[in-house]
Every structure is written in structure tokens, then in C-alpha cells.
Amino acid sequence: MSPKPEPFRAVGRKAGGAPRHRPSRTDAEAAVRTLIEWAGDDPEREGLKGTPGRVVRSFEEFFRGYDTDPVELLQRTFEETDGYDEMVVLKDIRFESHCEHHMAPIIGKAHVAYLPRNRVVGISKLARLVEVYARRLQIQEKMTVQIASTLGEVLQPKGVGVVIEAAHQCMTTRGVHKPGVSMVTSHMLGAFRDDPSTRREFLALVGAPGSSAIGNV
Numbered sequence: 001m002s003p004k005p006e007p008f009r010a011v012g013r014k015a016g017g018a019p020r021h022r023p024s025r026t027d028a029e030a031a032v033r034t035l036i037e038w039a040g041d042d043p044e045r046e047g048l049k050g051t052p053g054r055v056v057r058s059f060e061e062f063f064r065g066y067d068t069d070p071v072e073l074l075q076r077t078f079e080e081t082d083g084y085d086e087m088v089v090l091k092d093i094r095f096e097s098h099c100e101h102h103m104a105p106i107i108g109k110a111h112v113a114y115l116p117r118n119r120v121v122g123i124s125k126l127a128r129l130v131e132v133y134a135r136r137l138q139i140q141e142k143m144t145v146q147i148a149s150t151l152g153e154v155l156q157p158k159g160v161g162v163v164i165e166a167a168h169q170c171m172t173t174r175g176v177h178k179p180g181v182s183m184v185t186s187h188m189l190g191a192f193r194d195d196p197s198t199r200r201e202f203l204a205l206v207g208a209p210g211s212s213a214i215g216n217v
């Protein structure tokens with residue numbers, strides 16, 4: 001008899017740390033004004049007057065992932081499979097995120113797959129899962145693991161595979177200035193980790209660059 005598989009567990013579903021005092025919108029706008037002045041411009045000049053308000057509204061959009069618990073998001077909608085037991089793959093999920101080191105954009109796509117045991121989830125939920133983690137301050141490696149482990153925890157599938165390819169503007173527009181470089185990360189659980197043919201099938205389906213060389217983060 002084969003041993004009962006260890007259940008998968010989500011990591012990093014909460015933003016981390018104790019809930020802390022959230023500054024007001026006025027505080028946030030004042031901070032943007034400070035940055036404009038620090039950069040060497042005049043926040044009172046005509047073209048910049050509305051900028052702090054616009055930046056703060058952009059932040060609400062860029063970072064709204066903090067308002068959603070990804071486990072609850074998936075839990076609301078899973079269904080029984082009625083015997084479907086082949087790989088489910090959603091590829092080329094475009095996302096925009098921000099790196100936690102420079103708050104510069106990370107733009108890329110995620111490929112998410114799992115091998116159902118007895119639950120499936122609507123494909124729009126897979127895309128929403130990517131978005132909830134993307135719309136936070138991130139590093140690509142962490143985001144890859146978070147997506148895979150959350151899917152693992154909620155669906156308890158036979159395996160999960162996540163590949164992310166992304167360009168980091170902190171590398172292309174500052175620092176080393178290397179446009180055209182993209183980073184590829186992957187995280188595999190269960191059958192995707194242990195069974196080379198499952199892993200190969202997934203990587204071939206998503207056409208992952210350098211498939212054979214992809215490591216596990």
C-alpha cells in the first residue's frame with residue numbers, strides 16, 4: 001500500500017506580519033509630494049499638482065492584492081471532477097507586479113497547471129490567483145512558490161506546476177540596464193516534481209524556454 005500523500009500547504013497567503021497602522025490617503029499623498037521635491041521638482045507647479053492623488057490611486061490598483069485572501073478566493077468555487085484526471089493547464093497569464101526591492105514593475109506571464117485528484121477550479125480563478133499575488137510587492141521566486149502552494153493547499157491535487165517568465169524593470173531601466181532579459185522561475189509539487197514525464201508534458205505544453213534546464217525554486 002502506498003503511503004498517504006502529504007497534503008500541500010499554502011505559504012505566504014497573508015501579506016505577513018501583524019496588522020499595522022495604515023496611513024491615511026492624505027499621508028500617502030504627502031509622501032509622494034516629498035519624493036517629487038526630493039527628485040528636484042516643484043510639486044506645486046501646474047503639471048504636478050494632481051500627481052500625488054493620481055499616484056496614490058495607481059497604488060490602490062497596483063497593490064490591491066493585499067485585500068484578497070487567495071485561499072478563500074479558490075475555496076469558494078471548486079467543483080468535483082466527475083472523473084477528469086488529466087492535466088489542467090492555463091498558460092500565458094499576463095501579469096503586472098512590482099519588485100519589493102525597488103518598487104519597479106515586473107511584467108510577465110505565468111503558466112499554471114495541476115493534475116486533479118478530485119477537485120477542479122474555474123480557469124478564471126487560476127488567473128485571479130496569479131493576480132492576487134502579483135498585485136503585491138514581490139520577488140518572482142516567492143510569487144512562483146505562493147501560487148503553486150496555494151493551489152496545492154486548496155485543491156489537494158496530485159501535483160502542481162508553475163512557471164513564470166518576466167522582465168524586471170529594475171534591471172532594464174536602472175542598475176545594470178539590461179533590456180530584453182527575462183527571468184524564468186518554476187515551482188513543482190507532487191507528480192510535477194517526482195514524475196519526469198508529467199514535468200516534461202507540462203513544460204512542453206507551455207513551451208517554456210530552456211525547459212530542460214529549469215530548476216525548482
Ligand SMILES: [Zn+2]
Nearest residue numbers: 099101102170
Ligand atoms: Zn528590483
